[in-house]
Amino acid sequence: MLETQFNELAIEIKELKKHFKEVKAVDGVSMKIKKGELFSILGPNGAGKTTLVRMLTTVLTPTAGDAYINGQSILTEKNEIVKQIGVCPQAITIYDVLHAEENVEFVAVMHGMPYKVAKEKARKLLEDFGIAGRKDWAKRFSGGMKRRLNLAMALISDPDILFLDEPSAGLDPQARRLVWDVIRDLKKRDITIILMTHDMVEADSLSDRVAIIDQGKIIAQGTPAELKERYGSDNVLEVSFVEQKDLDIVKTHIKDIPFAVSTSEVQKKGRKTLLIAFQGGLKNLVKLLQQGFVENIDEVKNMKFRQNSLEDVFLNITGRRLRD
Numbered sequence: 001m002l003e004t005q006f007n008e009l010a011i012e013i014k015e016l017k018k019h020f021k022e023v024k025a026v027d028g029v030s031m032k033i034k035k036g037e038l039f040s041i042l043g044p045n046g047a048g049k050t051t052l053v054r055m056l057t058t059v060l061t062p063t064a065g066d067a068y069i070n071g072q073s074i075l076t077e078k079n080e081i082v083k084q085i086g087v088c089p090q091a092i093t094i095y096d097v098l099h100a101e102e103n104v105e106f107v108a109v110m111h112g113m114p115y116k117v118a119k120e121k122a123r124k125l126l127e128d129f130g131i132a133g134r135k136d137w138a139k140r141f142s143g144g145m146k147r148r149l150n151l152a153m154a155l156i157s158d159p160d161i162l163f164l165d166e167p168s169a170g171l172d173p174q175a176r177r178l179v180w181d182v183i184r185d186l187k188k189r190d191i192t193i194i195l196m197t198h199d200m201v202e203a204d205s206l207s208d209r210v211a212i213i214d215q216g217k218i219i220a221q222g223t224p225a226e227l228k229e230r231y232g233s234d235n236v237l238e239v240s241f242v243e244q245k246d247l248d249i250v251k252t253h254i255k256d257i258p259f260a261v262s263t264s265e266v267q268k269k270g271r272k273t274l275l276i277a278f279q280g281g282l283k284n285l286v287k288l289l290q291q292g293f294v295e296n297i298d299e300v301k302n303m304k305f306r307q308n309s310l311e312d313v314f315l316n317i318t319g320r321r322l323r324d
């Protein structure tokens with residue numbers, strides 16, 4: 001592929017703001033998203049993700065700034081933009097008393113597609129998503145099936161750019177994985193995907209690049225690996241204590257260990273938990289345990305040794321957890 005082709009931008013956002021009175025929902029966001037990328041915007045509830053999507057899809061008018069979708073301004077070229085995008089909103093939007101096929105065909109016909117073509121395409125899409133040929137009303141579908149139906153409705157017009165707002169929120173683990181499989185398949189098509197999520201595993205496993213958003217501002221961006229490298233360590237040891245004094249003892253000892261990068265205290269299942277981020281692997285883990293847990297620690301509940309995650313990146317930058 002030509003380098004210049006790869007560098008073509010699907011979206012360019014310039015100092016975009018949306019204020020609702022004193023609430024700065026989106027507060028000066030700038031970024032560039034390349035064609036063909038799966039770009040995630042990861043942030044906690046209330047960070048401004050949905051407000052950002054609604055501006056980019058021309059539903060909401062910005063307070064200030066502008067954004068270009070395939071080179072067209074969201075302020076002045078709304079009609080052009082709407083033809084090129086697909087949107088799967090956070091709140092599932094389907095017609096309850098239509099079948100899956102009918103839902104998708106309806107959207108297709110609204111886009112001006114001849115009925116015969118629409119019917120054929122709808123069937124194909126629903127087959128890909130595992131919900132073809134069902135004769136029950138969409139309102140009887142499970143959450144995961146409704147989500148996949150909504151995705152099919154967003155894709156029927158062959159958009160260049162697809163916006164997914166929290167596509168797996170509220171789904172059980174199995175339905176969530178099915179939605180992820182569908183998104184992975186979409187990546188193989190020639191489509192740019194902007195994914196809004198508060199789920200760090202989702203962002204980590206699906207994205208080419210991630211921007212982390214908090215309180216209406218982008219606080220970091222890069223590939224998942226870059227972010228973890230830049231703001232984190234190699235590994236994390238999580239230890240839950242019964243007594244705060246034990247946690248304090250360990251924390252004091254850890255301070256002097258050069259390969260221990262940082263410590264943070266969080267509540268996990270109601271227990272005081274110390275997260276110790278450190279460089280290196282197993283050898284350093286053993287040293288950490290030998291040097292950090294020297295004195296009489298009364299009891300330790302739960303120890304977990306794991307790789308650094310995007311959750312740690314968020315914690316390192318903001319001092320808070322994504323789910324707080």
Ligand SMILES: Nc1ncnc2c1ncn2[C@@H]1O[C@H](COP(=O)(O)OP(=O)(O)O)[C@@H](O)[C@H]1O
Nearest residue numbers: 020023025043044045046047048049050051052
């Ligand atoms: N229409 C609105 N009127 C007033 N405040 C709003 C409106 N929409 C969103 N907000 C506020 O803007 C902030 C960002 O919300 P939202 O974009 O929905 O965040 P996210 O999608 O990341 O959870 C929140 O504080 C929310 O309460």
Ligand SMILES: [Mg+2]
Nearest residue numbers: 049050090166
């Ligand atoms: Mg939202």
